[in-house]
Amino acid sequence: MELKEISDALDRIEGKMNDTSEANKAELKRLGDEQVKLSRQLIELQQNAVKAVAPKAEAKSVGAQVAESNAVKAFVEGSATKARMELAETKADAVNPILTPTGGVVQAYRRPGVLAGAFRPFTIEALFPNIPVASNAYEYVKEKDAGFVNGAAPVAEGAQKPFGSTGFELISGTIKTVAHLARISKQLMEDAPALEAYINQRVVYGVDLAVEDQITTGDGKGQNLSGIFTTGNYTPHVAKLADLGTTNATLLDLILFAKTKIEQNYFRPNAILMNPLNWSKLQMLKNGSADYYLTSPASVAQPQLWGLPVVTTQAVAVDTFMVGDFSAAGTVWTRTGMTVELFEQDSDNVEKNLITIRAERRLGFGIERPGALCGGALTVPSA
Template sequence: MSGETKSAAELAVEMKAAFESKFDAVKEIAEDALGKAKAGESLSQSMKEKADDALTELGGLKGSLEELEQKLDRSGGGAGADVKSVGSQFTESDEFQRFKDNPRKSDSAELMVKADLTTTTGGAGGMGAAVHSNHLPGIAPMPQRRMTVRGLLMPGQTDQPIIDYDRETGFTNNADVVAEGGLKPQSDFEIEEIQTRTKVIAHWIRASKQTLSDVSQIRSIIDNRLLYGLSFKEEQQLLFGDGTGENLHGIIPQATAFAQPAGFPAGTSIDKVRYMALQAVLAEYPATGIVMHPADWAWIETLKDGEGRYIIGNPQGTLSPTLWGLPVVATPAMALDKVLVGAFDMGAQIFDQWTSRIETGFQNDDFTRNKVTVLAEERLALAVYRDESFIYGDFGRQAD
């Protein structure tokens, strides 16, 4: 085996095994020390030094392992390396290969993609500027927003462009005890029929035919530009779409305004979120999520008590953000100083007619200019089943 070069993945496996072995050794030392402490024995200096050395070595292994795993993730060689990105699937598809090898004006290539995909980071710039000799594959990364609102909502599929559904606007509950032979009371639902249609979100870019041969560049554009652009616009529409023209009818324009509960003090931002969750549950739709701007979540996380201790924040915490047992989605798509609390998994549903798709082809004079058009699009509708299931309000820290 001497002189054999091991892959980064193989090194990661070996380092992980070494870390686990050292962890077991530290655990054994800790259990031995704990046993001595319970027996009233004092720890010897040699045992303390042994524990310190083991912990130091364990920390070094952990840092090296994390660094190697991060490099593997960035290079696509980690544990999820067998899960190909959308760009990889498209550029490796038979349709794309045939189109790349012999692009003609009547040809095209297409890939259907799952609608709940997530995207990686990427950057702006034309294709030509990104293709150089001795240049890393892909385009220089730029910050990208993590899309999260879709993940809170009920998923759905549709084969029709028109969605008809019933929205409950009220319920009169007259249920009561009834004597033998007595007349049973009637309860009433108030229902309105709603019709909505699926809307298209799309955009495209143009690249040279030569770029088709630079597979890593095409893959980078698909994953980091086209699909990210769809998700970016989709999240805005799910929250704020006004329902006019080709806009979705978003959640916030249909949500119920927050009303301060009688007899409760105004309280803090944390209290207000709790009151909004209460308003939702009183409408028979228990809240399942919270959406706010990252700056508002940072405000809440850094609130301190009279002694300077964080109320809910933990600077060293790694758990997903939650408040009152509900997941917090902190997204820049949300307006500053505003908060949305609701029953996302019951009160609204996404219907995907076209899941995200990628197509290539020619348009106008592309063929004679050696250009290729790459298109990304999706088609979806949003149904909000009850206005009272979503509560929208502001924290009141900024003037409207």
């Protein structure tokens, strides 16, 4: 019986019970009993309605249902050789909430471009003048060492004027090729232009890296350039302990000695080359009171010694240095600047959809005035 129907029946009963005549007394007793019965039904319906909206007990998980099933209990006890059970449905939102998908379902954020590795800064080549040439060889006329004889002198009136002389020699060199190859797929070139550009950059960087190493330490044999640290291309400092003026000599004194030696050759030093590790050691030098010569931990010393800028580069070996008038010491002869080309017709590229990248430079390098460079071992002589 619906709640509204019970309520209407109770109203009708109450209306009849208001009639208190003698004729209705027996009827009143019957109606009272019926009212009690309907009231109980009404209370029961209300209680059921409350239960309908009350929160339900949390559903058991699949694992709990399996563990508590009689079939599993019998299997555990050894009275059954297998266990099979049918599980009640479990709503996913009750015990299996929706979580962030993993395993690539949701696309991860990708940082744009390519995270570059380390690139060594290039500094040495820029210290020298660069002259373009249109041949595979270069040459120049050089004054011989000690080739100038100065005959100028005061002369009496009518006397013979003195002669001077200058000796010359022809110096020649050849252009060398420094090249670098890489191979990438054609699909990569079409689908990932940023990655392809980065690969190109690395190929170009490799050529410039090799050029700087050649200008620094090339031995001049075969296809190698002749670098500034090659014997004959610079003046060794050959300092003795007495040359540094004191028994408390430091590396700072040695560098000043090399600078002075260049000035004695009539050149003007404009830079000092050394490895970053050695510059760090120089910054650590302290006097007898433990005060830093060049800096303090609260500040950063400018890379400069004796009025000259210090150029730090890993191209220079640890514990070596070079002071020089680099603009007068030598020349970079450029036949062809950096050239980058892409080829499909190389080896089996066509069969494999590959592209070959080639980067190269053609250049020469020559030291014309070894007296403008002075350096060697960056160690205080023991005697």
